[in-house]
Amino acid sequence: MTHNLSASRLNKAFASGELSAVEITEAFLARIEATEPAVRAFLTVTADQARDRAKKLDGRRRNGDGEIGLLAGVPVAVKDNMCTEGIRTTCGSKILGDYVPPYDADVVERLRAAGAIIIGKTNMDEFAMGSSGENSGFWPTKNPWDPGRIPGGSSSGSAAAVAAEQVTLSLGSDTGGSIRQPAAMCGIVGLKPTYGYVSRYGLVAFASSLDQIGPFARDVEDCARLFEVIAGGDRRDSTNAGRTPPAIKLGGEPSLKGVRLGVPREYFGAGIDPEVKARIDEAIVKLASLGAEIGECSLPHTEYALSAYYILAPAECSANLARFDGVRYGHRTLDSGGLLEMYMKTRQEGFGDEVKRRIMIGTYALSSGYYDAYYKKAQQVRTLVIRDFEQVFRQFDALITPTSPITAWGLGEKTDDPLAMYLADACTIPVNLAGLPGISVPCGLANGMPVGLQLIGKHFDDHKLLQYAWAYSKAAPFDARPPLGKGDK
Amino acid sequence: MALTRSQVEHVSRLARLGLSEVEKEHLTEQLSRILEHVESMNRLNTTDVTPTYHAVALQNVLREDKPHQSLDRAKVLSQAPEAEAGCFKVPKITEG
């Protein structure tokens, strides 16, 4: 079955002519058509553009002009908060329901340059605010492992699409766990790169100092391949570090000899599902068997990271989302007398509950008289969280934690308890506050649903994380497939 | 700290975000709970701690003063809710 082949395999098949880009594209479009009613991962399927693109790729390959890119012939899905020229980009929000950007995000340019076939734009929590995908302004995406459960979020569609083999690779964005958490809950690999490794140019900002784009894939090699394509310098993003990652060598005998891995006890506290804890413990044993030196450690300020995040992210978003005002693009209310009313109604109609909640928290936290108590305090706590990591990274090369303390919950289960929803991100948020790289790899099932193992590394050690994750995935292969996939095996 | 309804109304005006009566009610309650949780930060003494604004420190990122290709006006205005005479059109300005 074409749709369950890896990106590296598809790329080879295309290069050798074994499979044409058109054949590949048709196979995935068919797969999407067959599975989409159950998954609902896509907001836009760009079938026509994908077909044209595939024809061009085949033509070029036949005439042998231009070398074959790393993703030539590989279908990729893009989270709908990354701008695609001429293709609707909604951020999962009604306020951008029919917005068509006049330019490509840096990552999209890189995908095209690498020969990827962009097959669609994926569903997401509105403006990437959420952990379940249920905050989409359009519809909730379902978890391919159990349509009654959430796929995780906010990159719900990108994770579900890869898990359901609707596409081989996809891009997500991660502000507090929005790549790693859905990757864990959908049983796939997701990398949140070091802040500044991947350009944010063209990524619709949620919280600028925390946002980072990253890859989803079903195996670590594919994840590394997509990371190599999207990472690198871009002068259009002033927070981009201008660094190109070193070539990532995966292969040979999986070994972690001499690698020091820390286990921060704060990540195994109350609220962690015992089944999840069991899987992580097994993973730790497996890592040790590969030669890694495992040691316990402590990140004492972890419990405060969540609080800092829920001030900083809303504060930044309250300004970032101010531009959605019904003046230059997007939704404008039909009944407005004056300008003030137009602003108020347009934004009331255009934004969903969670976005409103965060705009309100952020605006309040920044308003006169409260800045020091909330925003400044949170930035100071952020400093303490960073110091914690600096401490433990003196003794360890990377840290291992659960990606999420719980597995995917039922649709609608937490929707009326925002705080409970926020707590689900406790293991991923500190990583964003510190700008560190984090990867989630599947490490088995807990009560029938996938569990993710999170590896956290030092700034710009993304390539090492990928090597560790690769070694682990070779030693502990995760070959379970969601029911959706089974029929085709 | 518990938020009052009038605070919620003040903030919604600052944020130019209209709210229904029901939304105001919910938000007054939810924001109060969230802020209460957030205030756990106050258990930490941060007097001499310098705030972090950028997790990965960079400085002096500059652009050369060279013109680029601007966007085609028609393309830009095609996205506008209301346009006239090559401009974006907005309703009567009801406030300074």
Place this chain on the structure above:
Amino acid sequence: MATNWETVVGLEVHVELSTETKVWCGCKNEFGAEPNVNVCPVCLALPGSLPVLNATALQYIIKAGLALNCTIAHFSKFDRKNYFYPDSPMNYQISQLDLPLCRNGWVEIVLADGSTKRIRINRIHLENDAGKLLHAGDDVAEGESSLVDFNRAGVPLIEIVTEPDLRSAEEAGLFLNKLKAIIKYCGVSDVKMEEGSMRCDVNTSVRPVGATEYGTRSELKNVNSFSAALRGIEYEAKRHIALIEAGGTVDQETRSWRDAKGVSVVLRSKEEANDYRYFPEPDLPPVVLTEEDIERVRATLPELPDAILRRLTTEYGLSAYDAAVIVAEKESAEWFHEAVALAGAGNAKAVANWQTNELNRVMNAKGLGPDQIPVQPRQLAELLQLMEKGVITGKIAKTVFEKIVETGKDPEVIVKEEGLSQVADEGELAKVAMEVVVANPKVIEDWKAGKAAAAQFLVGQMMKATRGRANPQLAVKLVTEALRQHTGQA
């Protein structure tokens, strides 16, 4: 007994920098283009766009800061200033709150009595301009709907904030003119108030003479010309005094100046004062400058008005007044230096006289701007030479000057065409002298009677007869001879 009131004024002056491109994006920074042609994802705040600081804008604000005697910050950052308005695409302005690039500067002004006064500058920071709202009426609130043009959105602005050191509209005027001159000398802006590249908000308060506390101030916005600023200050001072003397109090409020009507109206009271929710701009890293960086910019500073003025008075011995007039505009100072270079340092005073008298008179009469000087420095130099060589008289020179202004032709050409060169031919002039004498028997009697004025009169007649071209010394000699001859005296 009536109190004597003192007006206290502080200014916030916004100046657009004349960079090639905008401050956060590469769109052209140009005035008067078709609406919305210089726009891109960044300056339209399209989703996903990000700002990148223009290196020249950074250099320009440092340059201005140094010219205004500021301390340049070694560490500076940007902040978001949040407020909704349709001309502000992001609905926040990227500005600088607590760590501006420049601090603690000053500008020296010369008061009417010739004494000098330092006006302290609290800070100068870098930020972006907003777009333009086009609507009916000079009053935003009067239009039924507004049109927005974003060409100006993202143009680099520096905001110069003074201490409340100004004590009258006149002082404010002197300060603004001096500030304008300095900025223009730096070449970082064309500072044209009429094109909006220089705008100011005025903070006015009054207090009894001798008081040490400041009174409550009102902020005047929408002040779009020098004269408006001055009228606005006078209006506000009068308004405050009237309020207080009527037993009332001044409210701290933001008001809008309606220049047409010559009044100010309330825009915002202190209560509803904007809550800008400033916070550090996460999209822009800080600016860190070493002493070397700052010195490198200082090295690019041109000679500034104060220095030039000192040089003109000491080096060329010009009067403080003439020097001040010449230095007031960059173009006129450049014109002066070019003319002196051609005419020789010895002629510096002469050049200054012509420039501050004849030239300025003509330019004022014709309403010409400083960049529209109608005579070339070379042409004045030639004119001075013709006088030195005795080719034309001082009187004729003025005529020639007028002709240069009218026709743009060079002095020599004009003198030739109009036959204006002096008549020094003794024979020819002797004839004229005799004719004049003969034609005035009455005067001859006076002369006989010893009235010296008589001879003067006849010389005048000779000048008339020769249209001013007679060599004056020669004319005197010949008239005397003619008189002697005619009256037979030897």
